[in-house]
Amino acid sequence: MGDKNRQEHARFDYENVAALQQIIKKTGVKIPVNTSYERLRESVSIGSGKAANRLSVLPMEGCDAKADGSPSSLTVRRYKRFAQGGAGLIWVEATAVVPAGKANPRQLILTKENLASFQSLAALIDQQAAVEPYKVLQLTHSGRYSRPVDKPAPQVAGRSQYLDKPGLQYDVLADEELDSLIPAYVKSAKLAQLAGFNAVDIKACHGYLISELLGARYREGRYGGSFENRTRFLLNIVDAVRQAVDIDIAVRLNAYDELPHPYGWGVRAEDCRQPDWNEMTSLLKLLEKKGVTLVNLTGGNPYYNPHVNRPYDSGPYKPPFHQLIHAEKLFKAAMHAKQAVPGLCVMATGFSWFRDLALPVAAGLIERNWCDLVGFGRQAFAYPDFAKAMLSGHFDKNKCCIACGKCSEIMRDGGCSGCVVFDREIYQPIYREGRAGKPPIASLEIKEHV
Numbered sequence: 356m357g358d359k360n361r362q363e364h365a366r367f368d369y370e371n372v373a374a375l376q377q378i379i380k381k382t383g384v385k386i387p388v389n390t391s392y393e394r395l396r397e398s399v400s401i402g403s404g405k406a407a408n409r410l411s412v413l414p415m416e417g418c419d420a421k422a423d424g425s426p427s428s429l430t431v432r433r434y435k436r437f438a439q440g441g442a443g444l445i446w447v448e449a450t451a452v453v454p455a456g457k458a459n460p461r462q463l464i465l466t467k468e469n470l471a472s473f474q475s476l477a478a479l480i481d482q483q484a485a486v487e488p489y490k491v492l493q494l495t496h497s498g499r500y501s502r503p504v505d506k507p508a509p510q511v512a513g514r515s516q517y518l519d520k521p522g523l524q525y526d527v528l529a530d531e532e533l534d535s536l537i538p539a540y541v542k543s544a545k546l547a548q549l550a551g552f553n554a555v556d557i558k559a560c561h562g563y564l565i566s567e568l569l570g571a572r573y574r575e576g577r578y579g580g581s582f583e584n585r586t587r588f589l590l591n592i593v594d595a596v597r598q599a600v601d602i603d604i605a606v607r608l609n610a611y612d613e614l615p616h617p618y619g620w621g622v623r624a625e626d627c628r629q630p631d632w633n634e635m636t637s638l639l640k641l642l643e644k645k646g647v648t649l650v651n652l653t654g655g656n657p658y659y660n661p662h663v664n665r666p667y668d669s670g671p672y673k674p675p676f677h678q679l680i681h682a683e684k685l686f687k688a689a690m691h692a693k694q695a696v697p698g699l700c701v702m703a704t705g706f707s708w709f710r711d712l713a714l715p716v717a718a719g720l721i722e723r724n725w726c727d728l729v730g731f732g733r734q735a736f737a738y739p740d741f742a743k744a745m746l747s748g749h750f751d752k753n754k755c756c757i758a759c760g761k762c763s764e765i766m767r768d769g770g771c772s773g774c775v776v777f778d779r780e781i782y783q784p785i786y787r788e789g790r791a792g793k794p795p796i797a798s799l800e801i802k803e804h805v
């Protein structure tokens with residue numbers, strides 16, 4: 356979805372909670388709303404730690420690491436702002452477990468050699484924090500979306516008529532190659548523990564390697580076909596990390612891919628827009644047994660159907676349904692997860708598009724016990740202080756993310772991502788260069804920003 360066309364197809368214009376409730380009713384969705392926000396202030400136990408409140412920063416890649424994979428000054432600036440913003444949990448962005456699995460040349464990667472820089476990042480988050488946050492590091496292999504140097508180098512679970520791009524060479528990973536990646540997750544988890552993170556996330560969403568394997572019904576061998584085979588890679592990684600490292604384990608999981616059969620995880624064969632919640636809940640039960648303590652439910656594939664995961668007001672195409680319908684599905688994923696595995700700490704996704712009215716929606720979900728935590732992605736780029744502002748009753752709707760999609764466009768153009776609208780000084784020039792088709796900002800000299 357890297358095309359340059361943008362469609363301004365809708366605008367969020369619900370003045371107040373009553374207007375939102377009206378449109379919720381009209382659209383026929385079931386999204387709970389509550390105007391008492393007290394419960395968002397509650398702390399939440401997670402594994403061996405706790406989140407100081409129920410508001411969280413989702414993993415948001417800045418594509419601005421140094422060449423050795425360590426955080427640059429721009430990366431550090433982002434987490435300093437997030438920490439100061441007062442969220443109870445900070446989920447640090449995609450961090451590759453091997454160089455070949457980087458989604459872009461500037462993706463973070465944690466190694467023995469750069470461990471000190473990640474220790475400093477974790478320490479800085481603690482020092483700067485308005486409240487002591489629970490810190491998760493997301494571990495990833497980008498699979499089909501690997502682009503470790505300057506051009507795509509996909510490593511896939513299998514070929515796909517929907518996702519393969521003409522002219523690209525696709526390397527289908529053999530079972531033995533997948534086996535050999537498991538130690539890389541363990542090594543990264545050990546380093547994350549030494550760096551001071553509370554948890555590692557074994558990322559299993561958005562079409563990246565583990566996520567693609569979950570839907571690999573068409574694949575032969577130990578990692579494809581049956582539910583047992585498709586979930587084996589993720590479960591083996593969890594086992595291996597659990598045995599070797601004393602750190603909490605989280606999983607950011609696609610609840611559904613919305614990819615047509617025989618591709619796609621968590622979808623009905625006859626209509627991929629209809630979730631099959633059984634796949635997700637069966638897997639969550641296994642993950643809990645294996646000691647996973649935190650999950651965040653998400654969906655879709657940002658390269659194929661970005662509206663699924665991030666409801667937007669303007670973007671590369673007009674989403675098939677009202678954003679509320681897509682948001683409801685994300686929230687229901689959390690609800691089904693919480694119902695099926697009440698002991699797991701469940702975080703919901705899908706709030707940024709609601710702007711200031713995310714607050715009553717978040718409070719509604721918490722009140723109904725649909726989730727324990729609520730995660731914000733683009734809102735954190737636009738308004739890093741969102742949590743402090745929400746909890747203090749001083750939320751400024753004029754500082755909200757407007758779901759314009761520009762942070763995604765920067766990423767697709769090869770630049771460093773951030774908020775073009777509210778962090779303009781830094782990100783507008785990067786955005787403009789990318790749109791003008793100038794060489795990717797991967798070569799950009801990142802200035803001292805801290």
Ligand SMILES: Cc1cc2nc3c(=O)[nH]c(=O)nc-3n(C[C@H](O)[C@H](O)[C@H](O)COP(=O)(O)O)c2cc1C
Pocket residue numbers: 413414415416417448449493558560607653664665666704705706707708730731732733734762763766772773
């Ligand atoms: C620029 C950008 C970078 C992202 N980076 C990551 C990432 O590193 N890991 C991940 O799991 N999701 C990533 N996401 C997805 C977000 O975490 C989140 O799921 C999505 O933006 C929807 O939440 P929101 O509506 O609160 O923005 C990214 C999204 C954007 C727009």
